[in-house]
Amino acid sequence: MPTFTFSETTTATPQSVLDALTDFGPQRSKLFPNSADKYLEVHAKTATTADVTEGSSGVWERLHYDWSDPHRIHLRTVDSNTWSNKSGHEWVLTPQVRGTRVDVTVIRDPKNLRGRVVGGLLLRFTGRRLIGGQLRSLLTGLE
Template sequence: MPTVHLQMTSRLSAPDLMSVLTDFSAARPVTWPTIDADHFHVHALGDSWAEVTEGTAAAWERARYEWDTRRGRVTVTTHESKVFGPGGGWIFQLTPQTSGTRVDIELTRNPSIFGRRLLAALLPVVARRSLRRSFAVALQAQ
């Protein structure tokens, strides 16, 4: 199961970052450059969870977000994905710092089809730079 670990530092506070990660309003595609409005749909939303489809025509996924504001943790479980299929997901761990927040990000993919497994195996080698770029704007991080 290929996994990518990434650490970033945001100038936002942990509560502000939690808000960015768990805002499923119509503003989400504006905040996140890797989501377009045509491929963003909230299926269900609770106090500490959401089921959404988001992404682009080239790469979208349907996932369940669950968050714990006390622990500063957001867990995303992929149910369906155009590129990788079901399995895996994301974990965002927020740790308050003197100035801003450390964000530890873990991406795991567990595809069952050979071509998708091959693509997932390349993630640890090629994904860090593109993930860092895609998160930098939304998380106000470096």
Template sequence: MPSLHFHVNSSMSPSEVMGVLTNFSPSRVEEWPSIDAEHFQVHERGDTWAEVTEGNEKSWERARYEWDPATHEVTVTTHDSKPFGSGGWNFHMTPTDEGTRVDVDLERHPASLKAKMLSPIIPFAGPVFRKAFKEPLHTT
């Protein structure tokens, strides 16, 4: 199972970062350039969780977000995605003098032949994901 770990530094506070990661209002598609309105749907939502489908024509996922403001952690369990299949994300926010260090873990469990063929690139995709987080999380 391919995995990736990296971190980004944000100028925002941990609670602000968590707010961006867990904002499932219509403005989510404006904050995250990788999400378009046609591929964004909130299926269900609670106080500290949400079931959503999000992404774009080339890459989308259906996932359950769960978050704990006390520990500054967001866990995303991906049930299905195009093109990589199930897996998940974990975001842990640590306050710093300049804002927040966001540690990111990504894991995938490819099932289809296409997902198995594409999954070897995941461990090398850190720069792509760092770039995707730059605007929404105000990373440096």
């Protein structure tokens, strides 16, 4: 089960990072390239949770977002055409003197052949660079 961990520091506030992470509007794909408008569907949203389908390039997942603790955001995979429900993300936002330390853990548990190909081959060899680059790009966009 590929698991990736990343740590970045940004001058953006924890609230700015949380706001970006939980903004499911039409501009989402500009900050999150893996959330193409074609796949984006908000099924439900409250003040601290959301049930959202997102994806790109033929891979989609329905995620349950929970930010009841605004410094620890959990994204749990509910359904996907690629990943099992053991997959998900955790974002930890730690305030710094000037900005935020962002620690992200991404867990990818394949549920089928597509997941084994994407997770086992593509992510195993390019995942760290790809996901890490997307995180850095997101944080740069918020600064």
